[in-house]
Amino acid sequence: MLIIDEEGNEISAITAGRIYHGMKPVPGDHAYAARVDDKVLVEEILPRSGILQRPSPLGRSTQIIAANVNRVLVMVSLKNPRFTAGFVNRALISAEWNKLPATIVVNKMDLCTGDADRSLKEKILTVYGQDGAGYPVFPVSCENGYGTDLLLEHIKRSTVVMTGPSGSGKTSLAKYYNPSLDLRIGELNPKTSKGKHTTVSARLILLDKEITLIDTPGLRMFSIENIPDNELQFCFPEFLPFIGKCRFRDCIHMAEPGCAVKSASENGYIHMDRYNAYRKFIEETE
Ligand SMILES: Nc1nc2c(ncn2[C@@H]2O[C@H](COP(=O)(O)OP(=O)(O)OP(=O)(O)O)[C@@H](O)[C@H]2O)c(=O)[nH]1
Ligand SMILES: [Mg+2]
Ligand SMILES: [Zn+2]
Known part of the structure; x- marks a missing residue:
């Protein structure tokens, strides 16, 4: 080690x-x-604080991904591999469940060329950004450096753990910030445009501006099935202003009449995609 x-x-x-x-x-x-x-x-x-852990998919044990971190970077790519909302939502829920602030990094912006790419980028900003779920969202490119200065400023004086699907460019970001590092960058599977699980163990990297970056192996998904139904709502920060305003005190915002969260989503205060994602997770864990 x-x-x-x-x-x-x-x-x-x-x-x-x-x-x-x-x-x-x-x-x-x-x-x-x-x-x-x-x-x-x-x-x-020494005793740990700021732990990012994930339950094993069967919920029998937990795995600590990193300790003493004060932010999670959910690192995804716009394409190659293509952005999936399901991964991002689960990663954000995990961060909230671990009481860690999260930032979304959308890499490979150099590949954002067509109208479909541009509208996907806009959609991500709308759903997850300041006017949506409220997360900081940084579109970047490790290929041409786009957005990387702003991101570096955002994470200064902190210890951040990067998590994301294989091939999204986590190791590439670490290498972009410190090219002298001896780190393996993976090729993508040409058929699926997914990564090949190049990083096999986590690595702690010191950058200037007092930044500690923890690179981790790509994850297929975060399991969130261990979170009780009545607690999942607190892992959606944009729901918080409406929780407690429903007709029923124990409302979990599904089919209950007089639900303030549901009506907030119908009136555009909560993005419908996020509300639907919440519903889907509740239904899946039933
Ligand atoms: N076009 C483009 N390709 C990128 C960018 N960043 C990374 N890549 C490519 O994406 C591939 C995967 O990069 P990695 O950094 O190994 O991805 P990773 O997230 O560390 O993957 P795992 O270690 O498998 O979890 C490599 O071929 C990189 O060259 C980018 O900004 N633009
Ligand atoms: Mg890697
Ligand atoms: Zn409700």
């Missing part, structure tokens, strides 16, 4: 299992390490 010392040097270290009280080290962990003979031994993992 690689650890980074106080001066920012990467050092190869080993762990002594027994000292963790069952805690396995995860990317972003803060730890004490000591030199023992010619080895560096991780001796203690």
Whole structure:
């Protein structure tokens, strides 16, 4: 395992299992390490804050993707692989469930050439941006650098974990910001335009502006089935102004009469796509 010392040097270290009280080290962990003979031994993992974890699809155990992070970058591409709202919604729900602020990065804007591409980009901004779900959305290109300065400014002085489908360009973004890094960028499957799961383990990268970036392997999807029906609503930040205003106190905003969330979506205060996504998730977990 690689650890980074106080001066920012990467050092190869080993762990002594027994000292963790069952805690396995995860990317972003803060730890004490000591030199023992010619080895560096991780001796203690410090208490974690800001954890991004995901349940295994069957909900039996959870996997910590990163620790001590204060923002999640949901990294997707406009195309190759094509943007899917389902992935973004699940990733955002996971971030909210973990009480971490999220930012959406839409990569490969250099491929935004036709009318269909431009309207998809506009739609993403409308649904998820400040006038929609309220998330910061950054269209970028690791190919020509479009939007990357603004994004860098947005994440300064923070530790961010990048998550997204394989091939969206997570590692490419890290490499764009620090070209001297020895990181593997993957090719896309020519038939499906999807990634080939190039990054196989998470990697912590220090950038200037006091930014720590955690690159992770691409995910097929975030499982959200562990979230109880009556809590899912709180993972949609744009619902919050309407929650508590429904006729029934225990309304979960499905078929109940007098539902303030439903009527907000009908009157354009909540984007219909997001309300429908919420309904679909509730129906799926039933
Ligand atoms: N056109 C274009 N291609 C890009 C851009 N960013 C990345 N790519 C390409 O997309 C492919 C996948 O990039 P990676 O950075 O390996 O993607 P990843 O998200 O790290 O994928 P995994 O490690 O498999 O999860 C590579 O062929 C990159 O060259 C971009 O902004 N524009
Ligand atoms: Mg990668
Ligand atoms: Zn309601």
